[in-house]
Amino acid sequence: MTDDFASILSSERLQAGGSGPLYVKLRRTLEEAIRTGSLGHGDALPPERDIAEFATVSRVTVRKAIDELVSDGLLVRRHGSGTFVTKPVSRVEQRLSQLTSFTEDMARRGMTSRSEWLHKGIHTPSPDEMMILGLATDVKVSRLSRLRIADNQPLAIENASVSGEFLPDPFVVTTSLYAELERHQVRPVRAVQRISATNMKEEDARLLGVSVGAAGLSIERISYLGSGRAVEFTRSLYRGDAYDFVAELTIGTP
Amino acid sequence: MTDDFASILSSERLQAGGSGPLYVKLRRTLEEAIRTGSLGHGDALPPERDIAEFATVSRVTVRKAIDELVSDGLLVRRHGSGTFVTKPVSRVEQRLSQLTSFTEDMARRGMTSRSEWLHKGIHTPSPDEMMILGLATDVKVSRLSRLRIADNQPLAIENASVSGEFLPDPFVVTTSLYAELERHQVRPVRAVQRISATNMKEEDARLLGVSVGAAGLSIERISYLGSGRAVEFTRSLYRGDAYDFVAELTIGTP
DNA sequence: TCTTACAATACCAAAAAAATACCATTTACC
DNA sequence: GGTAAATGGTATTTTTTTGGTATTGTAAGA
Numbered sequence: 001m002t003d004d005f006a007s008i009l010s011s012e013r014l015q016a017g018g019s020g021p022l023y024v025k026l027r028r029t030l031e032e033a034i035r036t037g038s039l040g041h042g043d044a045l046p047p048e049r050d051i052a053e054f055a056t057v058s059r060v061t062v063r064k065a066i067d068e069l070v071s072d073g074l075l076v077r078r079h080g081s082g083t084f085v086t087k088p089v090s091r092v093e094q095r096l097s098q099l100t101s102f103t104e105d106m107a108r109r110g111m112t113s114r115s116e117w118l119h120k121g122i123h124t125p126s127p128d129e130m131m132i133l134g135l136a137t138d139v140k141v142s143r144l145s146r147l148r149i150a151d152n153q154p155l156a157i158e159n160a161s162v163s164g165e166f167l168p169d170p171f172v173v174t175t176s177l178y179a180e181l182e183r184h185q186v187r188p189v190r191a192v193q194r195i196s197a198t199n200m201k202e203e204d205a206r207l208l209g210v211s212v213g214a215a216g217l218s219i220e221r222i223s224y225l226g227s228g229r230a231v232e233f234t235r236s237l238y239r240g241d242a243y244d245f246v247a248e249l250t251i252g253t254p
Numbered sequence: 255m256t257d258d259f260a261s262i263l264s265s266e267r268l269q270a271g272g273s274g275p276l277y278v279k280l281r282r283t284l285e286e287a288i289r290t291g292s293l294g295h296g297d298a299l300p301p302e303r304d305i306a307e308f309a310t311v312s313r314v315t316v317r318k319a320i321d322e323l324v325s326d327g328l329l330v331r332r333h334g335s336g337t338f339v340t341k342p343v344s345r346v347e348q349r350l351s352q353l354t355s356f357t358e359d360m361a362r363r364g365m366t367s368r369s370e371w372l373h374k375g376i377h378t379p380s381p382d383e384m385m386i387l388g389l390a391t392d393v394k395v396s397r398l399s400r401l402r403i404a405d406n407q408p409l410a411i412e413n414a415s416v417s418g419e420f421l422p423d424p425f426v427v428t429t430s431l432y433a434e435l436e437r438h439q440v441r442p443v444r445a446v447q448r449i450s451a452t453n454m455k456e457e458d459a460r461l462l463g464v465s466v467g468a469a470g471l472s473i474e475r476i477s478y479l480g481s482g483r484a485v486e487f488t489r490s491l492y493r494g495d496a497y498d499f500v501a502e503l504t505i506g507t508p
Numbered sequence: 509t510c511t512t513a514c515a516a517t518a519c520c521a522a523a524a525a526a527a528t529a530c531c532a533t534t535t536a537c538c
Numbered sequence: 539g540g541t542a543a544a545t546g547g548t549a550t551t552t553t554t555t556t557g558g559t560a561t562t563g564t565a566a567g568a
Contacts, residue, residue: 021513021514021515022514022515023514023515047555047556047557048556048557049555049556049557057515057516058515058516058517059516059517060514060515060516060517061514061515061516063557063558064514064515077556077557077558078522078523078556078557079521079522079523079556079557079558080521080522080523080524080555080556080557081522081523081524081555081556081557082555082556082557083556083557175324175325176324176325176326176327176330178327178340179324179327179329179330179340180330182330182338182340183330183332192500193500194498194499194500195449195471195498195499195500196471196494196497196498196499197451197452197469197470197471197472197492197494198451198469198494198495199453199467199468199469199494213453213467214453215451215452215453215469215470215494216451216469217449217450217451218451238451240450240451240452240453240469243450243451244448244449244450245448245449245450246446246447246448246449275524275525275526276525276526277525277526301544301545301546302545302546303544303545303546311526311527312526312527312528313527313528314525314526314527314528315525315526315527317546317547318525318526331545331546331547332533332534332545332546333532333533333534333545333546333547334532334533334534334535334544334545334546335533335534335535335544335545335546336544336545336546337545337546
C-alpha cells in the first residue's frame with residue numbers, strides 16, 4: 001500500500017463519504033480520487049487485498065466498489081496483473097527535458113510497450129538520403145523500419161536510414177539502433193528534430209489502425225557526429241490522437 | 255566485482271530503491287548509477303553472474319533489469335565479452351530555448367509577418383482556464399485571439415488566456431502580449447509546451463484557408479512565473495502544411 | 509416467514525516474477 | 539590453430555502475486 005493511498009483511503013474520508021453501504025462510500029472515494037487526479041491515468045490501484053486490509057473491509061466489498069467503476073469505464077482490470085485507471089484518450093507524452101526512459105514512461109502509465117520490425121535491408125540511397133547523409137555515389141544505405149506498440153495499440157512507425165559506412169549490416173540490430181552504432185564506436189553528439197503535422201496516407205493509416213486522412217505527428221531527426229557528419233536520419237509518424245510531444249522551455253535573461 | 259559496484263549495488267541501496275519487483279529496483283539502481291556518472295560511458299558492467307551473486311538475486315532477474323536498459327539504449331551487450339554503458343540518444347536534452355515571439359520566429363526564417371485581431375475581451379473563466387491558471391472564482395480572464403499571417407498567407411490561429419490579475423485590460427495589447435506583461439513587471443521564466451497533431455475543424459480551416467480535415471499542428475503553451483504561478487495559457491493552431499517546429503538537441507551526460 | 513441486499517470466508521485461475529539448468533559466442537592463453 | 543575459461547543467451551520450471559468465483563452468514567424490509 002502506497003502512502004498516496006493512505007491519504008486517499010483514510011478512514012476519516014471513508015466515513016465522511018456520506019451515507020449508504022460501505023461499498024458505495026468506497027466507490028465514491030475512489031471516484032473522487034480519479035476525478036481530482038490523485039489517481040492519474042494509467043496508475044495502478046493497490047491490490048484488492050491491500051485496499052481491503054487498509055480500509056478494514058472485506059475484499060468482496062472492495063471488489064463491488066471497483067466493479068461499478070469498471071462498468072463505468074473508469075477502471076480496467078487485468079487478471080494476475082492489477083487494476084488500472086483508464087486513460088480517457090490514450091495520450092502518451094514524451095518529455096525531452098527529463099531523463100525518463102521509454103520503458104519507464106510507459107510503465108508509469110501502466111502500459112506495456114514493444115516493437116515489431118517491418119523491414120530491414122540494404123539499399124541504393126534515395127536522393128533525399130544522399131543529400132541528408134552526405135553519401136558518396138557508391139555507398140549503400142541501411143534502412144530499418146518498425147512499428148512501435150503501446151498497450152497492444154500501434155502508436156508510431158519509425159523509419160531509420162543509416163549510411164552503410166556506419167551500419168553495413170542492418171540485420172544485427174535487435175532493439176536499439178544506437179546501441180548497435182555504439183558497438184562500432186559511432187557516437188552522435190547532436191541531433192536536429194523537426195516536428196510537423198501531416199495527414200495519414202493509406203499504408204500508414206492501415207499500420208496504425210486509423211482512418212486515412214487522420215492527423216499524424218511527423219518527427220524527423222537527423223543526428224550528427226562531433227565532426228558535423230550526419231550519421232542517421234529517422235522519420236517517425238505518430239498517431240495524432242494518441243501522442244503528445246511535451247517540451248519544457250526556459251526563458252533566457254538577456 | 256569491483257569495489258565501485260559494492261557501493262553501487264549495496265543491498266541498502268537496493269532496498270531503498272522504492273517499492274516494486276526486484277528487477278525494477280535493480281534497474282533503477284543501475285539507471286541512477288549511469289545518470290550520476292558512477293558508471294561512465296564505455297565502462298563495463300561486472301558479469302551478470304557476479305551482479306546476481308552480490309545482489310543475492312538470480313541471474314535472470316539481473317538480466318531482466320539489464321534488458322530494459324538495453325532496449326532504452328543505456329547499455330550495450332556483447333556476447334562473450336560483457337555489458338557496457340553507452341552514451342545513448344534517449345538521454346537527449348532540449349537545449350535551453352528561448353520563448354521567442356511569433357514575429358522573431360518568422361524574421362529568423364526570413365519571412366514577413368503580421369497579425370489580424372479576431373477578438374479581445376474580458377470573460378468569466380471556463381473550467382479549463384480556472385484549473386490551468388489557478389484562478390479564484392471571482393477573477394475574470396482576458397482573452398486574446400488573432401490570426402498570424404506570414405508572407406501574406408494565414409499561418410496560425412492564436413488563442414491566449416491571461417488572468418485578469420496580470421492583464422486587467424486586454425484592449426491595451428497591440429502587438430506583443432509579453433511586452434504588455436513586462437510593462438507590469440510580470441515576467442514568466444518558464445513555459446511548458448505541448449505539441450500535438452489534429453484535424454482541422456470547419457471554422458479553423460476557413461480562417462486558415464485550408465480544407466476541413468487537413469492536418470494542423472496544435473501547440474499549447476502555459477507560462478509560469480518564478481513562483482510557479484501560471485500567467486498565461488495559449489492555444490495555437492498552425493497549418494500543418496506550412497509550419498515546422500524545429501528543436502535542436504544536444505547529447506551528453508548531465 | 510421469506511426475500512433481498514450486504515458483507516465475510518474460502519478457494520480457483522491467470523499472470524508476472526524469480527529461480528534453475530543448459531546453450532552459444534567471444535576471448536585469451538597455450 | 540586449438541582449447542579452455544569467461545561471458546552473454548535461452549528454455550523450462552517453480553513460486554508469488556493478483557484478480558475471479560462460489561459459498562455462507564447476517565440483517566433489514568416486505
